[in-house]
Amino acid sequence: MLICRTAAIAKCRYVVDVGSGLGHLDRLLAYGCGFRTCGIECNEKLIVRARNLDQLFEKQARAYNRDILLATNTPIHIRYLIDPTIDSVEFIKLIRDAFETDEPFGIVGLHPCGDLGPTLLRLYQSCTNIKFINIVGCCYMKLTTCEETSSNRYGFPMSRFAVENKFHLSYNAREVACHAIETYLDRLRTGQHWQFKIHAYRAALEYLIVEKYPQLGRTALANVKYRTEMSFSEYCIKALKHMDSKLITKEDKDSDMIKTFLQDWKAVVTFYSIRLFFASLIESMILLDRYLYLCQETNDDGSCSLITLFDPLLSPRNHVLIGKRDQQRVCSAVNNVL
Numbered sequence: 001m002l003i004c005r006t007a008a009i010a011k012c013r014y015v016v017d018v019g020s021g022l023g024h025l026d027r028l029l030a031y032g033c034g035f036r037t038c039g040i041e042c043n044e045k046l047i048v049r050a051r052n053l054d055q056l057f058e059k060q061a062r063a064y065n066r067d068i069l070l071a072t073n074t075p076i077h078i079r080y081l082i083d084p085t086i087d088s089v090e091f092i093k094l095i096r097d098a099f100e101t102d103e104p105f106g107i108v109g110l111h112p113c114g115d116l117g118p119t120l121l122r123l124y125q126s127c128t129n130i131k132f133i134n135i136v137g138c139c140y141m142k143l144t145t146c147e148e149t150s151s152n153r154y155g156f157p158m159s160r161f162a163v164e165n166k167f168h169l170s171y172n173a174r175e176v177a178c179h180a181i182e183t184y185l186d187r188l189r190t191g192q193h194w195q196f197k198i199h200a201y202r203a204a205l206e207y208l209i210v211e212k213y214p215q216l217g218r219t220a221l222a223n224v225k226y227r228t229e230m231s232f233s234e235y236c237i238k239a240l241k242h243m244d245s246k247l248i249t250k251e252d253k254d255s256d257m258i259k260t261f262l263q264d265w266k267a268v269v270t271f272y273s274i275r276l277f278f279a280s281l282i283e284s285m286i287l288l289d290r291y292l293y294l295c296q297e298t299n300d301d302g303s304c305s306l307i308t309l310f311d312p313l314l315s316p317r318n319h320v321l322i323g324k325r326d327q328q329r330v331c332s333a334v335n336n337v338l
């Protein structure tokens with residue numbers, strides 16, 4: 001496993017999983033690999049469920065083999081919101097209090113949303129006690145860009161190169177970067193493009209929402225899976241399940257304008273397909289910017305890498321950015337200087 005290898009090079013037994021969700025990765029690292037783990041998660045409900053899952057796992061494991069848990073520590077889960085303004089002193093204190101030790105540790109982030117990924121990279125750069133970092137990207141549209149904030153803690157761009165060259169990505173561009181072209185291509189190739197009628201439904205519903213309630217423009221609609229013969233009206237009920245479904249009336253849905261629009265649903269599929277051509281390119285810009293940021297801070301000494309790890313059909317955000325403070329490399333660098 002990648003984390004085990006990185007941790008071994010960095011001689012690290014402690015792992016902090018930031019944005020840990022239900023703590024699946026923590027359990028795997030603790031019970032499966034023997035690490036001491038601490039999951040940091042801002043959602044209290046997920047923390048409670050993560051602790052329950054730990055207990056359930058231990059109960060089941062004990063039923064099979066009592067010894068299996070002897071050498072293992074139950075993962076620690078703490079509720080905490082890592083703000084982009086957090087400094088290294090505050091972060092190190094948080095981890096010291098959790099593990100009750102000053103031992104060095106590594107950070108992992110499996111799909112840390114928006115600015116959380118860049119914040120972790122900054123923490124890694126500023127704390128030598130963090131011996132490695134492994135992060136996989138997620139939700140790029142939630143990144144703050146330099147144009148959107150007066151703070152210098154924005155999520156894009158990060159590297160000196162991208163800042164100096166004034167790289168800019170709009171919200172729409174960042175949103176496209178989160179889409180999965182592999183699954184989409186698979187469906188186009190196997191003649192299942194009819195499933196994409198759902199994109200025309202969504203476009204029509206969003207059009208109606210923005211026309212009537214501009215302030216609801218970026219409200220998240222529920223995900224709906226298309227099935228044959230699903231009508232636009234059925235779609236609207238499902239997509240608006242977290243909102244007031246009466247926002248959009250029968251007259252709105254049955255209007256001639258919407259009918260004409262929906263007849264032309266293949267144009268939306270064409271538009272969406274062209275848009276997707278840019279997805280990998282934009283994601284590469286974001287990932288390479290982060291990679292350059294890590295390299296520039298380490299004088300490109302080979303301690304950072306960006307690799308593909310997961311099958312994109314299973315997990316489209318499949319690149320891992322790795323930074324490690326290699327003990328031997330650090331020692332030999334110091335010896336060279338001496």
Ligand SMILES: C[S@@+](CC[C@H](N)C(=O)[O-])C[C@H]1O[C@@H](n2cnc3c(N)ncnc32)[C@H](O)[C@@H]1O
Pocket residue numbers: 018019020021022023024040041042043046080081082083109110111112113116138
């Ligand atoms: C996409 S989920 C990934 C969850 C988990 N790592 C996994 O792969 O199953 C991202 C998680 O990060 C949490 N999160 C987002 N921003 C955070 C922040 N600033 N501080 C702490 N947790 C955060 C969210 O609540 C969410 O559970």
